[in-house]
Amino acid sequence: MARFLAQARFIIGALALVFVVAVATPAPSFAQQGTPGAGVNEEQLLQQLNRISGRCTLPDQKACTLEQPAGREWREFDQGMLLWIGGILIIGAIVLLALYYLVHGTIRIEGGRSGRTMVRFNALDRLVHWTVAVSFIVLAITGLNITFGKQLLLPWMGPENFSMWSEWAKYAHNYVSFAFTIGVALMALLWIWFNFPNAADMQWLKEGGGMIGNKHPPAWKFNAGQKLLFWFVVIATAAVAVSGYALMFPFYFTDIAGMQLAQIVHALVAVLFTALIIAHIYIGTLGMEGAFEAMGTGEVDLNWAKQHHRLWVEQEMAKGRGAGAPSGAAATPAE
C-alpha cells in the first residue's frame, strides 16, 4: 500500500511537472519552416511606434534606433511653425508698441516732478535685475541667431564669419544661461512677497491698467501687470532652464523624442519671453517718464510713485520710510 502511494505520488508529480513545462514554454517556433519572406515589416513597425529600434553591437545605444521619421516632423516645426510664431510674436510686439507710442506717446508724470524721491529698489534688487537683464539680452540674441541667423545674418556676414560668430554665440548661450537661471531664482526669492494677487489687482485689470485713457488704477509696489510679468518670468524661466539644460547635456536625461520636445518647448517659450521683454523694456524706458530711475538709481520721484503705485506710497509713508528731500536740500536742517 505504501509502495502504491509512493508510486502514485511520483506519477502525479511527473504529470504536474509536464503540465508546468508545457504551460511555461511557448510552442516551439519553426521560423525556418515558415514563409521565407515573413520577416519584420517596415511599414508595420513604423505604424506601431513611429520609430524602429533593434539591437546593435555599438556602445552608443542611440545607434540602435534604425529609423525615426519623427525627425521630419521636428524639422517641419523648426523650419516652419517656429519661424512664423517667432516672427509674428517679435515683430508683432515691436509694431504694436510703435503704434501705441504713436498714439499715446510717453506717459508723463502728472503735475511734473516733485523733486522729492523715494527708494524703490535697493542695490541688491538692482544688481539681480541687471544680471538677469544683461544675460537675457545675450541669451535672446544668441538664441534668435540659431533660428533666424541664417536668413538675416548669413547673407550679410558670409559663411566663415557667420559660423565663427554662431559658434561663439552657442558657447555664450550655454554659459550665460547659468547667470540668468541663478538671477531669476534670486529675483523670485526677493520679490515673490510683493507679487501675490490681491483686491487691487482686480480693479487694475478691470481698468486695463490705465493703458487706454488717463486713469491710473491704484497699485501696491507692483501692479497686476507687473505681477503677471513676474509670474510669467518665473514659470518661463523654469521651462527654458529645464528644456535648455536637457539640450546642453544631450541624451543624458532623455532620448531623441525628448530632445526634440525639449527644443520645441525651449524655442516656443523663448520667443514668447522675448516678445514680452521687448514690451517690458519699452515701458521701462521710452514708454513712461520716471520709470527707468526705479532700476537706474533705485529712487523714483514721489509724484511718479503716487501716480502709478499709490497704495505702495501710502504704505511706505505710514512706515515712516517716505520720500526724502530733494538731494540739493538734503543738508538743510529741518526746522
Added chain:
Amino acid sequence: MARMKFLCDADRCIECNACVTACKNEHEVPWGINRRRVVTLNDGKPGERSVSMACMHCTDAPCAAVCPVNVFYTTADAVVLHSKDLCIGCGYCFYACPFGAPQYPKVGNFGSRGKMDKCTYCAGGPEADGSKAEYEKYGANRLAEGKLPLCAEMCSTKSLLAGDGEIIAQIYKERVVKRGYGSGAWGWKTAYKESIAS
C-alpha cells in the same frame, strides 16, 4: 547624372558588420564614430532581420533644412555632403535625421560635440578631390576615382547596394521576383518618398 542611393536588402543581410569595418578602415574614422552600423530587428525571434544603415543622402534632406549655419550641400550625384569648417556642433542635424546618421567626436555637454561627421557616400567634402585636407576631414573620395562606396562594394552577400537609384532598385526588384519575397527597401519611403513594390 546619377541619383546615388543606398539599398539594404534585409533578407540577405547576415549581420557580419563587414560594411561597418570597411567604412571605418577606408576613412580612418575615429574611435566612437560609426558612419555605418547594422541594426538587428526581432533579434533571436522568428522573422529576425538585420539592416545596414548609414546616411541615406535624402531627397530634400532634413539635416540641411535644420542646420542653423547651412553647412550642407548636395552634389550633382545627389550625395549630401557637409563642411566641417563651418559646422558649429549644435546637434540639430542629429535631431532631424530619420536615420541617426550624424555623429560627433565628443559627448556634447556644454555644446562641446565637435565637428559633425557622417557618411559621405565615399565622396569626401568641399576640399579638392583626393587632397590630403579632404582625406583628413572626410576620408577617402572614392567617387572621384570612379568607384562606389566601399561598404556596398565589399558586401559579401550583396545585401547592401550602392549606385544609381534606378539601377539598384531594378536589381532589387528582380531579386524579389525571383525569390518570391522581400521586406522592401528600408528607409526609402522616409528618405526618398518612394518605395519599391515587393
